[in-house]
Amino acid sequence: MEPLVLTHYTLTNCLGPGIAATRQALHQGTSGLRPCDFMDVALDTFIGRVDGLEEVGIAQPLAAFDCRNNRLAQWALSQDGFARAVRDARARYRADRIAVVVGTSTSGILETELAYRTRDGHGGQLPPTFRYRHTHDTYSSAAFVRAYLGLQGPALAISTACSSSAKAFASAYRMMAAGICDCAVVGGVDSLCGTTLHGFASLELVSPRPCRPADATRDGISIGEGAGFALLERRQVGGGQAPVALLGYGESSDAYHMSSPQPEGVGAEAAIRAALERADVAPDAIDYVNLHGTATPANDSAEDRAVTRVFGHATPCSSTKGWTGHTLGAAGITEAIIGCLCVVDGFLPQSLNTETLDPGIQGRVLLEPRHAPVSRVVSNSFGFGGNNCALVLGRAS
Amino acid sequence: MRVFVDGVAVSGPGLPDWESAWPILSGHMPYAAAPTVMPAASQLPAGERRRASLPIKFAVDLAAQAAAHAQANPEELGVVFGSANGDLHTVHQICEALAQPERDVSPTRFHNSVHNAPAGYWSIAMKAGLASTSVAAQDDTFAAALLEGVMQVLAEGLSVMLAVYDVPGPPPLASACPTLAAFGVALVLRPAPTRMSRWRLEASLCEGSPAATPMSVPDLEALRVGVSAARALPLLSAMAGQKPSSVELAYAEDRRLHIELHPCG
Numbered sequence: 001m002e003p004l005v006l007t008h009y010t011l012t013n014c015l016g017p018g019i020a021a022t023r024q025a026l027h028q029g030t031s032g033l034r035p036c037d038f039m040d041v042a043l044d045t046f047i048g049r050v051d052g053l054e055e056v057g058i059a060q061p062l063a064a065f066d067c068r069n070n071r072l073a074q075w076a077l078s079q080d081g082f083a084r085a086v087r088d089a090r091a092r093y094r095a096d097r098i099a100v101v102v103g104t105s106t107s108g109i110l111e112t113e114l115a116y117r118t119r120d121g122h123g124g125q126l127p128p129t130f131r132y133r134h135t136h137d138t139y140s141s142a143a144f145v146r147a148y149l150g151l152q153g154p155a156l157a158i159s160t161a162c163s164s165s166a167k168a169f170a171s172a173y174r175m176m177a178a179g180i181c182d183c184a185v186v187g188g189v190d191s192l193c194g195t196t197l198h199g200f201a202s203l204e205l206v207s208p209r210p211c212r213p214a215d216a217t218r219d220g221i222s223i224g225e226g227a228g229f230a231l232l233e234r235r236q237v238g239g240g241q242a243p244v245a246l247l248g249y250g251e252s253s254d255a256y257h258m259s260s261p262q263p264e265g266v267g268a269e270a271a272i273r274a275a276l277e278r279a280d281v282a283p284d285a286i287d288y289v290n291l292h293g294t295a296t297p298a299n300d301s302a303e304d305r306a307v308t309r310v311f312g313h314a315t316p317c318s319s320t321k322g323w324t325g326h327t328l329g330a331a332g333i334t335e336a337i338i339g340c341l342c343v344v345d346g347f348l349p350q351s352l353n354t355e356t357l358d359p360g361i362q363g364r365v366l367l368e369p370r371h372a373p374v375s376r377v378v379s380n381s382f383g384f385g386g387n388n389c390a391l392v393l394g395r396a397s
Numbered sequence: 398m399r400v401f402v403d404g405v406a407v408s409g410p411g412l413p414d415w416e417s418a419w420p421i422l423s424g425h426m427p428y429a430a431a432p433t434v435m436p437a438a439s440q441l442p443a444g445e446r447r448r449a450s451l452p453i454k455f456a457v458d459l460a461a462q463a464a465a466h467a468q469a470n471p472e473e474l475g476v477v478f479g480s481a482n483g484d485l486h487t488v489h490q491i492c493e494a495l496a497q498p499e500r501d502v503s504p505t506r507f508h509n510s511v512h513n514a515p516a517g518y519w520s521i522a523m524k525a526g527l528a529s530t531s532v533a534a535q536d537d538t539f540a541a542a543l544l545e546g547v548m549q550v551l552a553e554g555l556s557v558m559l560a561v562y563d564v565p566g567p568p569p570l571a572s573a574c575p576t577l578a579a580f581g582v583a584l585v586l587r588p589a590p591t592r593m594s595r596w597r598l599e600a601s602l603c604e605g606s607p608a609a610t611p612m613s614v615p616d617l618e619a620l621r622v623g624v625s626a627a628r629a630l631p632l633l634s635a636m637a638g639q640k641p642s643s644v645e646l647a648y649a650e651d652r653r654l655h656i657e658l659h660p661c662g
Contacts, residue, residue, distance in 0.1 A: 125569045259508040
């Protein structure tokens with residue numbers, strides 16, 4: 001496929017606002033996870049909470065969008081000169097030629113959870129201040145991002161659980177290939193809520209410790225929150241961040257189970273192979289695989305089978321969820337941008353928190369960071385419903 | 398952007414299936430409102446059927462009807478599912494549980510709560526392993542999902558199962574996101590004509606006016622306006638009419654999706 005350049009990108013998660021916070025934490029090996037202190041949730045688990053979201057509102061004329069999820073999106077958009085870069089792009093392409101594709105899993109469901117707690121005081125009804133359409137609605141964050149950036153092009157919310165914001169790249173590519181836009185803002189946002197914290201706990205998939213991907217004693221995920229966005233253009237224009245390009249994407253379905261991966265990783269392998277084929281590169285051209293690596297026993301072993309069947313046992317790989325936690329619908333964009341940082345910095349992050357590698361894991365999981373030239377990376381994202389997406393990112397030529 | 402439509406399914410109030418609906422939508426039979434018939438979804442394996450919620454069964458059944466109408470093998474279809482609100486019943490049950498001191502969320506309800514649950518159940522039931530995307534765009538969800546489906550056909554060379562559905566939520570959520578009735582539509586889109594192709598569909602994205610094509614029958618126009626998925630009705634009417642026609646669908650506030658439809662053969 002024709003590579004698309006990520007001319008600008010931004011990330012905000014529990015490591016802090018902006019690219020610099022994530023980059024510094026990756027290089028220093030410092031995790032953003034902490035014992036659960038989200039509202040009054042009493043679960044014995046670690047979370048990746050973004051500090052300060054409780055204090056920052058959304059100003060007029062977009063105040064109707066105010067909720068934790070859109071606050072997080074706004075915070076990311078206002079970092080790294082991203083909003084300014086989109087303003088410049090608007091001048092180059094026109095607002096109606098710039099698409100917005102946003103992945104989210106639970107959107108602003110926290111607003112509905114909180115509204116339900118007040119029903120007794122409202123005769124069983126939801127409070128009059130409850131604004132479903134602007135907060136919880138799956139499209140709310142896409143609508144907010146589009147309005148915040150003043151864009152008028154094609155717009156779409158992708159909601160395929162934990163692959164959502166990886167798949168946003170695929171949909172944006174298709175829009176640009178079809179000629180219905182000239183460039184695209186892609187990304188994703190998901191924020192902490194009772195639904196995911198208690199929901200994953202009910203599936204016995206949350207760890208009481210910071211998550212330990214690929215560890216022999218790994219026992220589940222640490223739920224995080226995050227937002228990230230990238231501006232996709234056909235070519236680099238002056239003044240952007242160090243350019244990295246989307247070289248390929250691959251999508252597949254496990255067709256196996258709603259909340260467990262196919263144990264042999266057959267669907268994951270199909271997505272990775274499709275991404276490599278679209279990028280027209282051989283597996284040995286990949287210098288690093290950023291794993292989905294949730295640290296559940298089932299995910300990490302199924303993913304390892306897929307990765308080793310495609311890449312063999314020598315390609316370095318790791319999950320970065322020990323830093324950020326699992327940001328669910330934002331995991332795809334978070335890890336795609338971490339992949340960009342690996343290329344730009346010539347840096348391969350280790351599997352943070354992992355102490356003893358599971359002897360059943362055959363891939364070359366890094367337990368120490370490495371400095372080495374990185375030309376191309378693969379980033380994996382897998383979601384409930386057996387929904388898989390792999391991206392190939394690499395140095396823009 | 399040109400694709401071919403091999404199969405269609407519809408389900409809504411007074412429109413139980415395509416065979417009954419097309420004479421009404423083409424104006425040859427009067428419309429009579431009746432509750433939407435909710436399916437048993439016998440396509441799902443027993444375990445999945447037991448766990449599936451109403452919107453999941455509704456969407457899977459629509460997709461199965463469209464695949465049968467197209468004589469398409471579901472394993473060979475990419476998937477685009479769209480819904481404005483997803484599964485409000487499951488959201489309601491989870492939010493009710495989270496408002497109790499125990500916060501006892503059912504694991505099945507939790508995995509059913511993801512927007513792509515119907516697409517996931519479809520893939521499991523049909524062993525459909527290709528790309529699967531689930532989308533939302535409020536009142537423009539049908540137009541946005543159709544556009545995504547058309548682009549998947551063009552960019553990937555895939556045939557695509559497109560299903561767009563909405564099911565009203567229970568109180569008190571229903572009043573926060575009103576949906577008049579359960580309505581769904583499914584289409585099988587092909588990159589090239591087959592012996593089953595019924596329509597050639599050409600889509601283009603245009604500036605604002607003219608406004609979205611309305612329905613001439615007042616009850617059907619109320620349905621179109623009252624349910625996001627029912628914004629598909631003007632396209633379904635054009636299909637039922639069996640003559641070349643064009644349809645405007647509202648999209649992304651000030652844009653519209655212009656569709657030219659030509660019967661095949």
